[in-house]
Amino acid sequence: MNSRKEVSEAVIRRLPKYLRCLGELKSKKVLRISSKELSERMSLTASQIRQDLSCFGEFGQQGYGYNIEYLNESISKILGTYNGFKVIVIGAGNMGTAITKSDRIKNRGFNVVGIFDNNKDLIGTTIGNIKIQHIDKVKEFIKSNKIDIAALTIPKEQTEKIAEKMVTYGIKGLWNFSAIELKLPEHIAIENVHLSDSIMVLGYKINNE
Amino acid sequence: MNSRKEVSEAVIRRLPKYLRCLGELKSKKVLRISSKELSERMSLTASQIRQDLSCFGEFGQQGYGYNIEYLNESISKILGTYNGFKVIVIGAGNMGTAITKSDRIKNRGFNVVGIFDNNKDLIGTTIGNIKIQHIDKVKEFIKSNKIDIAALTIPKEQTEKIAEKMVTYGIKGLWNFSAIELKLPEHIAIENVHLSDSIMVLGYKINNE
DNA sequence: TAGATTGTTAATCGATTAACAATC
């Protein structure tokens, strides 16, 4: 959509945080906010907020600030929450189940519409109201349902191979929960959630702060 | 331990990635590697690797490179994987279960030794071989078992209150899975895993790359 | 209109990259 100058990763990763803050304000029926006020709530600088937002357009008004409803909508759009992205989960373990059941993810507009596993005992059982299907069915399912995203919650040994298959089946983005770096064609979006990396960073922080 | 100059967050977050790469090399029985080779494997610059490592000490040798075993050990230490950190999980849902069962996390030296919930139906049942206890027991448990880390996998409405309690009970670090920013005393280490933020970043990438 | 606050340009700060003397 907006491909002005290439927005930095740091800016992108702040957008969901803005969204959370704006959501709170909205629920408190606050109508407008200045970059200054917002910066205090979020422990950022006002300058950074204005700079960040200006990557995507002009959302404020001099002398007034930002309309919360409008800014919330705008950032939501940028993050694709109105795209109706369809998600499948590969791997019906605890992580796959957690994602499938997550209201939070659903509320942000990412809809889990299929779950796949290779364990025959699980096939046909349901998570939420979604039936677990055999992984052999995934190719057909992706094509006929125009799936956008695959969440990979499978053992790391299998992840690379499955990821490559997903690409050939036409998936646009991979949400990877295995502790490996996927090397895939440029046009495939990848987002990693490396829990073991995360807890080690916590370990570092405990020792050093 | 090593509190030289204050190492930047970016450097810290690369450490687990180094560790993963070194682990692979180790399993391939490779004994040594130069920053150049390592940089190619990891899609970084050799300069950055040397700069990163130099924040923590001198691990290499001119003309030789880095001993993989030694570097692996050194980074592991920096990340606290030898500290025998004890972890409790608050919330025995799917996320809590996933963490508890994770071999990866255990292999990195973070030991889940207790799980707590407020759902009476769950009390006494086990995950792995750990009994779920009522949350009323958590204070006593933390003190008598010298727990370091609490993983918070509970609904976001309850997270702030529980987090504050954890602090008073003497927890050193919080691994927070709720989509809120915790404001706690400086000396408490916090690491957030915001899955909904993560999938929105993926949504952005799909639209823009 | 006067005050407030934006979007943007310029200045600063920090992180990454390049270069190289030290040394294994």
Place this chain on the structure above:
DNA sequence: TAGATTGTTAATCGATTAACAATC
């Protein structure tokens, strides 16, 4: 010893912060 490669200092690049004219 000669070649390789480190750790570190200097240069560059990018991100954050400050300043301010534009304008609601």
